[in-house]
Amino acid sequence: QSGLTQSPSTSGTPGQRVTISCSGSNSNIGSNPVNWYQQLPGTAPKLLIYSNNQRPSGVPDRFSGSKSGTSASLAISGLQSEDDGDYHCVAWDGSLNGPVFGGGTKLTVL
């Protein structure tokens, strides 16, 4: 099953702003909302952003999401050491008739 495309890794220093991208197609990101999950080492994923740019209660406003066409992005500003982990995007795919995830991006805070 084809998934969304994410860069395998990225890095940043404390205080910096980083962006993680997620690329798809008209059948998924192009026509459906995108959610983002944060997965810290050794823990289960946590919902970070839903409906492209909405933050669940308790998620700091340092995290923001956006979508344009068939791509979505997650931005993290004021990077902190505790942000070190994996970030996953997901969207419903109308052609596959099911949700598709990205391969995950590993964020390393240097």
Place this chain on the structure above:
Amino acid sequence: QVQLQESGPGLVKTSETLSLTCSVSGGSVTSGDYYWSWIRRPPGKGLEWIGNIYYSGSTDYNPSLKSRVTISVDTSKNQFSLTLRSVTAADTAVYYCATDPTGVGIFFDFWGQGTLVTASS
């Protein structure tokens, strides 16, 4: 607040059947508030939605796994279960149970801690 806990064998022989159970506390599998879901993450790869079950017993599965997967509910124990038949090494993954209030398979608000299942001969 719903709490979930996966349980089951950590090692399954290839060609055999993987069986996991998710115990639910702080909520009821009969409530209708959630679609009770399974997601997995193979080593070095991203997350993959396996499927879900609703309190009515209706199920929805990932098309790529549908022929091998069954998700069921045990209301007497407040648990739901995953069965994956004819496993191969590609089924080695950390398996998570989770709650999905939408049923779409992209919004999961509560998760279990996950359990590693290795498929090996």
